[in-house]
Amino acid sequence: MPELPEAETIRCQLEAEITGATIERLEVRHRRTWRFHSSARDLAGLVEGRRIARVGRRGKAPYLLLDGRHPTTLIFRLGMSGLVRVLPAGAPLDRPPAALLELSGRKHLRFFDQRTFGALIARPGHDIDQMPDFARYGPEPLSDDFTRDYLAHALSRRAAKLEHVLMNQHVVAGIGKIYADEICFRAGLRPGRRASGLTGPMRERLRHAIREVLAEGIDCRGSSARDESYHDIYGIPGRFQDRMCVYQRTGEPCRACGAPIRRTRMPGGRGLHWCPCCQK
DNA sequence: AGTTGGACCTGACTGC
DNA sequence: TGCAGTCAGGTCCAAC
Numbered sequence: 616m617p618e619l620p621e622a623e624t625i626r627c628q629l630e631a632e633i634t635g636a637t638i639e640r641l642e643v644r645h646r647r648t649w650r651f652h653s654s655a656r657d658l659a660g661l662v663e664g665r666r667i668a669r670v671g672r673r674g675k676a677p678y679l680l681l682d683g684r685h686p687t688t689l690i691f692r693l694g695m696s697g698l699v700r701v702l703p704a705g706a707p708l709d710r711p712p713a714a715l716l717e718l719s720g721r722k723h724l725r726f727f728d729q730r731t732f733g734a735l736i737a738r739p740g741h742d743i744d745q746m747p748d749f750a751r752y753g754p755e756p757l758s759d760d761f762t763r764d765y766l767a768h769a770l771s772r773r774a775a776k777l778e779h780v781l782m783n784q785h786v787v788a789g790i791g792k793i794y795a796d797e798i799c800f801r802a803g804l805r806p807g808r809r810a811s812g813l814t815g816p817m818r819e820r821l822r823h824a825i826r827e828v829l830a831e832g833i834d835c836r837g838s839s840a841r842d843e844s845y846h847d848i849y850g851i852p853g854r855f856q857d858r859m860c861v862y863q864r865t866g867e868p869c870r871a872c873g874a875p876i877r878r879t880r881m882p883g884g885r886g887l888h889w890c891p892c893c894q895k
Numbered sequence: 896a897g898t899t900g901g902a903c904c905t906g907a908c909t910g911c
Numbered sequence: 912t913g914c915a916g917t918c919a920g921g922t923c924c925a926a927c
Contacts, residue, residue, distance in 0.1 A: 616920065647904085675921080694921055695904080730904050732921055775898060782921085792920055884900085885920065 617693040618675050619756070619789025620832025620855065621845050625691075625699050626672040628848045629679075629724075632701050637666045637719040638681070638689075645713035647731040661737035662689050667718075673749050674788030686741050690748060694732025700725045701848045729844075753787040756825050761787065766822050770810045777813070777821075778806035778887055787825065793838060796862040796888045798824045805894045806887045807879060831858065861888040869893060 617625070641662050643655040652658040665681035672678065677699070681687040691699060700712075704721040712725040714735055726735065738746045753769065754760035769786050780786055781795040790798065799806040802824035804817060813821065832838060837853030839845050840863060846852050860870050865878040865888060874892040881887055 618921095692921090695919080729906075730920090732904065773897075779898090784922085884918085886918090 616695055616791050616793060616840070617697060617837075617845055618791040618794050618832070619672075619829050620794070620835070621837035621853065622672050622675045622677050622693065622789070623833050624836045624847050624853065626670055626677040629677060629699070629701070630670040632848065633667055633679075633718055633722065633724065634670060635667065636722065637664065638662050638716055639664070639719060640717040641714065641735075642717075643714045643735065644711065645728065645731060648713040648726070648728060648734055651734055651736045658735060658737055661687055662716075671743070673743055673755070674752055674784055675791065676748070678743065680741050685739060688738045688741055688743060688746065690736040690738065690746075691726070692734045692736060692748075694728065694730065694734070696728055696730040696844055697733030698727040698844070698846060699848050700727070700846075700850060749788075751785050753783075753785055756787050756789060756829055761822070761826075763819060763822060766818055767815070770813055770818060773810045775810060776807050776881060777804060777810045778881060778885075780810040781825075789829065790825070792885065793840060793859070793862050794828055794832060797859060798828045800861045800890060800894060801828050803894055806889050807881070831855065861890060864888060 641659040643649045643658055649655045649658045662681060665683045665687060667679050668682045669680040670677065671680060675693060677691045679689040681689060691697065701722060701724050704717065704723050713728040714726040716724040718724060736748060743749050754765060770780065773780050778795050778799060781790050781798060796806065802821045804821060832855045835853055835855035835858065836847060837845055838855035839852035840856050861876050864876045866875050869876055869890040869892060872890065872892045874890055876888055877891050879887050
């Protein structure tokens with residue numbers, strides 16, 4: 616599942632690979648991939664013929680800033696299973712992509728999305744903070760905006776479970792299930808406890824854990840968990856799964872204390888992985 | 896405005 | 912072997 620570290624890896628690789636290229640053609644084959652537009656043709660018309668000036672990322676979503684008379688942003692919402700590959704034009708297809716961008720320089724960007732929670736979204740302008748997709752997003756966790764005071768304020772008024780609050784993009788952008796579990800472990804906090812009940816020192820531990828775990832995730836170029844879904848734009852898996860302490864380790868010994876990792880259910884059916892000994 | 900739970904989606908897995 | 916049921920979780924939506 617692509618979260619901030621996976622999206623940042625994709626952003627970084629796309630920046631090196633396709634900045635300055637022109638989108639000659641966009642073919643959107645899966646109707647759910649263009650569902651935020653009136654038609655596949657409408658979406659294609661908004662980006663075709665435009666030059667990629669810059670590649671950015673907000674939370675879990677990489678995006679392309681496109682030049683031209685009407686500056687446009689093409690957002691890659693990756694959802695659960697979104698994958699981006701960049702290949703030479705004519706490279707063999709192992710499966711049909713949900714969308715295909717033909718770029719100048721005989722490069723193809725293929726967007727795969729097995730479970731179709733993802734989408735391509737074109738928005739007018741380059742000011743992503745004004746776009747409906749991101750307008751209410753919380754700060755980037757690795758930026759200077761993610762301060763002690765901000766987190767204290769955001770957590771103090773939320774009674775929901777800590778894991779749930781960490782995954783709320785309006786609180787802090789870019790965290791999903793995998794990193795939420797690992798962050799709670801790193802902070803020594805039970806994912807099922809109420810966010811508003813954290814003390815000041817606990818919130819500081821949490822803030823450091825968020826930054827540390829996500830930075831490690833980026834260093835490892837993302838995580839390719841057991842389903843092997845995420846790979847980078849060259850098809851190479853990430854390495855963060857080797858460092859995971861709790862996610863998908865139910866019943867296995869805690870790396871710190873040896874106690875078996877426990878799995879419980881969040882409301883809504885999502886699983887929480889945690890160490891009953893290390894996390895309070 | 897926050898909380899909760901369901902819907903969407905498909906391939907892998909489990910149990911009969 | 913085959914089929915039904917369950918699970919996975921990002922995001923949106925409705926009800927409270």
